Amino acid sequence: MHVPNLLQQRFAEALSGITEGGDAFASMIRPTADPKHGDYQANCAMPLSKKLGSNPREVAQRIVDALKVDDLFEKPEIAGPGFINLKLTDDFLLKTLRDMLGDVRLSVPRVESEQTIIIDFSSPNVAKPMHVGHIRSTVIGDALSRTLQFIGHQVITDNHLGDWGTQFGIIIYGYKHFGDADVVMTNPVAELTKLYRLVNQLIEYRKAVGSLASLQQAVSDATAAVDQAHAILESADAEDPQSKKKAKKGAASAERRLASATGSLAAAKAKIDAVDQDSNLSQLASEHPQIDSSVLEETAKLHHGDSENVALWERFLPYCKDEINRVYDRLDVDFDHTLGESFYQPMLADVVAKLESQGLASESDGAICVFLPEFDAPMIVRKQDGAFLYATTDLATLQYRREHFEPTEILYVVDTRQSEHFEKLFAVANHFGLEQVKLVHVNFGTVLGEDGRPMKTRSGTLIGLEGLLNDAVDRAKQVVCNPERLAVFDPPMEQSEQEAIAETVGIGAIKFADLSHHRTSDYRFSLNKMVSLEGRTSTYVQYSFARTQKILENAQKCESDVIEMVAEHGVEFTHPAERDLALMLIRFEEALQTVHKDYAPNMLVDYLLDTAKVYSKFNENCHVLKAETETIQTTRLMLVSLTGRMLQVGLGLLGVGVVPRM
């Protein structure tokens, strides 16, 4: 049920006799902010009065006179400067709820024009441990995939794995120099991860050592700059506020630079110390002084088809995929396709050749570039040394997708910092046979550390994703296993049920916390907050669901029983909390449409939390089993049953599970 769309049609009809082009005005409908103004409001009278040159309240009256909504709403009211306030009739609400009973789609119709939408998300580099930064793309992409599918689109999910990059040079180098074939065979996933970490640490060490002098220089330069800025500030006269202000600004800026330089130096020193203080590591470091360039050589050999490295890559790749699949299994995320970078490798030369033959690409400084009028810098598709790039692979991917999936729309759920790359890619795609495909960069903000600074992917000290999941599940377990709480349950909760609850609640908390932020804003990562199970969290919604289930269990009714009861006893509202809950329930479709419109799952998060909140209030005020009459009890059972199902379906669309009791 999408009331605003319905209202829009009615208003368009009413406005057709009043003005030309009434559709733009008809769309000015929204839910009211304050329930005392009704359920929905139409704001078209004010701007329309401007156009017609008459009094807004009079215009509102003319619209109301022409409006036919008495099958849905009580008599419209005109308020304030010319708002038209509309309140749904109880009959309409009750009828809508009755229609939802027994309907797996909860009265959400499938979209009229079905689109084929490819969603490209997650896309981690395999062979590197997944960290907290991988959450966003994975969770947002999965939620969008489930939601768009639910409203009736054909969704194709594709995980564009980074399976062809330097990280394999790292593993190959590690295997050749530090690996033990037998150990790798017996426990490949853990062993390869260990090798990756070791070699990466040695590379970072090497880089840190190499940059130490310049970092120290930067610190002393910055210190001098700060001193100088302060000297200027002191000598700046109060007579001239302009120059004093400027001096202050200069000093602040210099101090920031100093803080940044000091931070970089400290980070480098920490990396060096970590190795120096470990005799084993420091020995390895001294034995492999060229490790960084050697790793690049191993990567280059792989790319040039060196038989030994290609064989190792082929051997290791499945294990690397196992590693990330374990995380996906736990997150309950899956993909229709996992076509990584390596898959497109054979097509890249043709892509460049095609670009050149179409006159789109040309040689510049030894590289093949596509120059775009809107951008200063070109999109480089082949480097001086002949190697291909990210952009080349993305073009090949586009071409492949167009040919094999014939999509109407492709969503790239990728960090907002890559905006410019996608702007260029989409611009080129327009000349590359994809004019008809809607390409969208579903960008998302940066995950910041607790200090509000961006978490740098390269620092190597990020919280691992699996560790985070474990922490959240442990926290949930503490709450679940609290003896006081456990005493409530009858029959008692077995160990296995406790663990299943902890898993669902813990994982759900992580996903939900991420999805609760608007995707485009940066957010501050807080482990404590993420695993906290109080307040506006998934736990709140899951808890509400569990309570609906307990009521149905106590009443010994399932939804088909409720349908019979409704037929027998009828339904009516006798408490405001019942009506408030009904109003929330019929707005599920509105929430889903908003998610689609902005590709913003946080709208569904908000909706579910609000619904759970209204349900809690209902729960406090409207006892089901002790209801005074059969009709009241039937109405309440209908609400409880529908709320439970709505929360379950809604959480499901976010990739979050529920449990029958907790």
Added chain:
RNA sequence: GCGCCCAUAGCUCAGCUGGAUAGAGCAACGGACUUCUAAUCCGUAGGUCGGAGGUUCGAAUCCUCCUGGGCGUGCCA
């Protein structure tokens, strides 16, 4: 230098195409478990929506400028 993004309560964040008195959670304070689960509920307090102009009947939202922060910017992905 150029480009993009951000600034809302002590903290973390919502606020949909411009709408009526700007919301929530956490933290603080005060209440509610012999009650269909207290992972809950009710209440109090907390705001010049970074600043200044402008457009409008009406601005947190749109425009301009300023301040402060972040990100990106020719051979990483």
